[in-house]
Amino acid sequence: MLSHRVPHDHEPNAWARFLEQCRTADMRLLDLSETNPTRVGLGGAGPEELAALARAEGARYEPDARGSRAAREAVAGYYADRGEAVAPDHIVLTASTSESYTHLFRLLADPGGVFLVPSPSYPLFEPLAALEGVNLRPYRLAYDGAWHLDRHSLEEAFAGDVRGVIVVQPNHPTGSCLDADERALLETLCERHGAAIVADEVFGDFPRPGRVAPLPSLVGGARVPTFVLSGLSKVCGMPQMKLGWIVTGGPGTAREEALHGLEWIADLFLSVSTPVQVALPALLAARGAFQRRVRERLAANLARLDGLIARRPELGVLAAEGGWGAVLRVPRQRSEEEWALGLLARGVVVHPGHFYDIAGEGYLVLSLIPEPDLFAAAIARIEEFAAEV
Ligand SMILES: Cc1ncc(COP(=O)(O)O)c(C=O)c1O
Known part of the structure; x- marks a missing residue:
């Protein structure tokens, strides 16, 4: 009945299924896949901007x-x-x-x-x-x-x-x-x-x-x-x-x-x-104030990532010129799926690199805009999980 423009297979992949289970079980998740600024305390619309509407x-x-x-x-x-x-x-x-x-x-x-x-x-x-x-x-x-x-x-x-x-x-x-x-x-x-x-x-x-x-x-x-x-x-x-x-x-x-x-x-x-x-x-x-807050956050979270890389040199962050994301290189002893599912089991949400077609196994994609305390807690769990390889 439906056109070929819309998907006929709505089956979520293993990672999305597990994420849904974690959410249903009310697990407290440290979400490093979050790129929505309004969910991480960075939304740019204050009372003045809302009044303009x-x-x-x-x-x-x-x-x-x-x-x-x-x-x-x-x-x-x-x-x-x-x-x-x-x-x-x-x-x-x-x-x-x-x-x-x-x-x-x-x-x-x-x-x-x-x-x-x-x-x-x-x-x-x-x-x-x-x-x-x-x-x-x-x-x-x-x-x-x-x-x-x-x-x-x-x-x-x-x-x-x-x-x-x-x-x-x-x-x-x-x-x-x-x-x-x-x-x-x-x-x-x-x-x-x-x-x-x-x-x-x-x-x-x-x-x-x-x-x-x-x-x-x-x-x-x-x-x-x-x-x-x-x-x-x-x-x-x-x-x-x-x-x-x-x-x-x-x-x-x-x-x-x-x-x-x-x-x-x-x-x-x-x-x-x-x-x-x-x-x-x-x-x-209103963008100036918002963009300053984002830049501060990017700097704080990137400094956390640098700290992780300094302590665990088997991990790396790929060089980038800008944006709100980071690509973390992880050892290939585990597949990307194993990394992402293993971290989810520890309450950390990250995307495996293949969601974005990054070639070769061994990459995780992290959002850099989550709140810094949450980001730091997630990095600590990534560090623990990396130490188990
Ligand atoms: C590269 C890129 N383009 C476009 C968008 C979507 O922007 P909009 O909300 O204006 O559709 C996103 C959202 O994350 C994005 O990452």
């Missing part, structure tokens, strides 16, 4: 498919503060980054069209693509002390009609970005094959502590149609507000054509509520 203008309905002018100007102001000139007319508001992806899949490809996606990366692309009837093909990121684009795998992935290449920077969970040469190669290949770039930069405000240079951005990309995604979830710690955006760049005619198409798609849904658009300038203005 109740402004009288929010009672009127005068929809603009791209989002209200004032809201788009607020997003342009956010980029201006980062030193990037973006015209409000080149911005389209959405209800979330996930929705931005689905709009772009529909805009750029017919059913069966191909998008290239980084691997390892965030596991949401697969179901979003399945829902829109488009196909994904991975290109590899490889680690040799730092993450690099595997150029050969990107070139190979360009076989046939590729509609777009997804780039996540900093990527989740690797925390990696493209360097200038990698970006140039990507743009050359996209130009040659008529493909667009979709750059997810939701973590772009969160460099690793101590990094001086700002994280790279594809805003202002000029050679090929480029769509940069971000939103309130990570910029302000307000995933519950349901507001994301797409910054459209690239050669003028293609950009205008894309904007018309995006506007047409957005007009069918008008999915961004008026109150959140009215409140957007106030919500974005």
Whole structure:
């Protein structure tokens, strides 16, 4: 009865089944898979921001498919503060980054069209693509002390009609970005094959502590149609507000054509509520305090991880440039599944690396935003479990 777009097998994997059992048994869990800022005491919306949602203008309905002018100007102001000139007319508001992806899949490809996606990366692309009837093909990121684009795998992935290449920077969970040469190669290949770039930069405000240079951005990309995604979830710690955006760049005619198409798609849904658009300038203005709290937390939790690595050199943390996650290398005497299940039995929730397609057994993925006391307690249990190998 149902389409092939939705999954027919709802069986959870062994780890998810065990996690459910632990939760049902009311076990106190130290959750290092938590990336929701509102659940770790970091949510960015205080009384002032909530009051902005109740402004009288929010009672009127005068929809603009791209989002209200004032809201788009607020997003342009956010980029201006980062030193990037973006015209409000080149911005389209959405209800979330996930929705931005689905709009772009529909805009750029017919059913069966191909998008290239980084691997390892965030596991949401697969179901979003399945829902829109488009196909994904991975290109590899490889680690040799730092993450690099595997150029050969990107070139190979360009076989046939590729509609777009997804780039996540900093990527989740690797925390990696493209360097200038990698970006140039990507743009050359996209130009040659008529493909667009979709750059997810939701973590772009969160460099690793101590990094001086700002994280790279594809805003202002000029050679090929480029769509940069971000939103309130990570910029302000307000995933519950349901507001994301797409910054459209690239050669003028293609950009205008894309904007018309995006506007047409957005007009069918008008999915961004008026109150959140009215409140957007106030919500974005609150980001400084939120981002400072996150940076302090990233620094505190990374210092804990460094302490663990110093005491147990058989463990390691992969080098990263930014983001909210860390990849922990663990000895291969246990499989990733055994590590993750064993830690769950000790009350610690971490994701095995294969959830993100990290190649080779021996990686765990940790969120760096949990509350520092909880993070420290979880690290102590990881240390005990590592000592049992
Ligand atoms: C890389 C990446 N992109 C997008 C999102 C989702 O953002 P949104 O809440 O705006 O859909 C996440 C959420 O964790 C993410 O990790």
